[in-house]
Amino acid sequence: MSIELSIVMPCLNEAETLEICIKKAQNYIVKNNISGEVIIADNGSNDGSQGIAKKLNAIVIPVTNKGYGSALRGGIEAAKGKYIIMADADDSYDFESLSPFISKLREGYDLVMGNRFKGGIKKGAMPFIHKYLGNPVLSFIGRLFFKINIGDFHCGLRGFSKEAYSKMNLKTTGMEFASEMIVKSKLNGLSITEVPTILHKDGRSRPPHLNTWRDGWRHLRFLMLYAPNWLFLFPGILLFLIGFVFSVLLIKSPLVFETFTLDVHTLLYTSSSFLIGFQFIVFYALTKIYAVENGLLPKSNRYNKLFYFLNLEKGLIAGLILIFIGFGLSYNGFSNWKASNFGNLDIQTTIRSIIPAVLALQLGIQIILFSLFFSILGLKYK
Incomplete structure (x- = not known):
């Protein structure tokens, strides 16, 4: 029986x-x-x-x-x-x-x-x-x-x-x-x-x-580990958006309020928020791939779309574009310094060009490295 x-x-x-x-x-x-x-x-x-x-x-x-x-x-x-x-x-x-x-x-x-x-x-x-x-x-x-x-x-x-x-x-x-x-x-x-x-x-x-x-x-x-969207993705998007919005505003000009002013020192923090948010988002994707390919999480439509939107070729192109932008902004800053006969510069003016340059270089290099790692993790998927 x-x-x-x-x-x-x-x-x-x-x-x-x-x-x-x-x-x-x-x-x-x-x-x-x-x-x-x-x-x-x-x-x-x-x-x-x-x-x-x-x-x-x-x-x-x-x-x-x-x-x-x-x-x-x-x-x-x-x-x-x-x-x-x-x-x-x-x-x-x-x-x-x-x-x-x-x-x-x-x-x-x-x-x-x-x-x-x-x-x-x-x-x-x-x-x-x-x-x-x-x-x-x-x-x-x-x-x-x-x-x-x-x-x-x-x-x-x-x-x-x-x-x-x-x-x-x-x-x-x-x-x-x-x-x-x-x-x-x-x-x-x-x-x-x-x-x-x-x-x-x-x-x-x-x-x-x-x-x-x-x-x-x-x-x-x-x-938490089985909900990487709550652990990495949502906090990453929040940091990314806050950093992006305030960085754009501060690159244009200081933000003046009644009792205080946000200037280039704040720009350092907002650009860091932008970069950290990006790293959270990428780490979410890496965690998702690892968990699915090792049987810890089931495959989903979102997972399949991940490989459609994120691949090595797109990552290399985006990374190289950002690196070129970074070099361009750096050259602009160097030209301003050269024009002053390599003398003292207006820090608040120069740094508004240098911070985005450094951020673009860092972001470009990270995108290239993450794209290479994505392609390695995705070998089993393909």
Whole structure:
């Protein structure tokens, strides 16, 4: 008989609560007449957890690579079910209340998330800082960056189809595995929904494996790295535009206000803003190519257009034009100096020509170098 449901629990020294979790999962499978299995992905327990699981006829999958994500990946890849539901083995989730997840999976959803904020968080089940800062902030960032309508990015109880899991191509090994699953589902066009879930106080006497600040940072770092548009592109465009507009105005003449004047000293900063913004934008493109060609991000129409608009030939032409402009402005400044018999110059006048000259030379050289690097990265794409 084919297996419809695999219930996967990561385990690292969960002897206190493992038995009750396995029994609840098995009871749910029997009561609902589901063809299922319970898998314990053991990550090196030394408290007898493996023996407890085997005694209860659960399938034990030893996972040598350490980490929450590693354990789950090992258990999920060994699962034979059409659908998989994963949850911690600390008795914080009720394995006898999985019907909302199964119903949504049978409807055709690829990923079904639990939402603890809608279902209810029992007293003492979640630390104050997680409940009112960590989870809400990280979930908001996830919704903003990836346009995913999910209220609880870090709920440990979730279900998905084995077919959908194979499309996610998950890579992470730690707690950020929870965020990666949602982000990769969205990026690969999988259907996502959520159901209310109750979070109970876990039954362990020891502290949880979760480290608030370390694991919170890992989640945030992952979200930023997988959203290079928010990390590089949008800040780069802002810096680029601000630098360009103010540089053009200051090259023409000082900007005089009632109480202060912006002159060539400010021009140095605005031209730097222009150059840094350009570097952010190019770095976004480099990051995008690297991530896609190494399987970290899926290909998209925007990605295909990137190679149409940006190529070696266009980059070389643009770079050389800027270099010629830079030399032309530099020659103009040198001519003015020569006309004064190489004597003292009006700094405010001269520097308005020299700063754009240096900026054009720097920009031209960088465009040529980046174009060469683009072409190298694009070899695999072509």
